[in-house]
Amino acid sequence: MRYVMVYKRIISIVLALVIGAVMCGCSEETLRARSVDEIKDYLVQNDYYNEKTFAVNSTQDFSSFGGVMNNDWTIFFFDYGEDQEAADKMIELMLSGITLTNEEHKANYVIYEYDSDPNYTLFVRINNTFLQVYGPKESKKQIRELAENLGYYK
Known part of the structure; x- marks a missing residue:
């Protein structure tokens, strides 16, 4: 017993x-994937958007947005919708030829970071969308904060 x-x-x-x-x-x-319009709206509302340096591209299967922001950082956003194969190829192309300093795989997103002198690049993939922000290395914390405010960093 x-x-x-x-x-x-x-x-x-x-x-x-x-x-x-x-x-x-x-x-x-x-994290929830955002749309080109959501990213652009945030940048406009927070005075990052520079109409002269930004371009928006949209087709039936793909949307992109990018340019140089008012603070001289560069941002690109890609949305491949349901086309995971194209999204996989794009991230492979974006990361080719660089040695990442950090790669974190999370529940539904991946954070890639690249530190070089004098610059820092943050890539974040959520599902079939990608955010890339590029700026001076000393702005690393602020770049991460921008990505977090856009819903692309935790």
């Missing part, structure tokens, strides 16, 4: 640990 009680207790503890581990693994925060 005593062994049965010990056995039940062990099973209860193991079950609680397994449930806890599963819940921790599932609770990783996700």
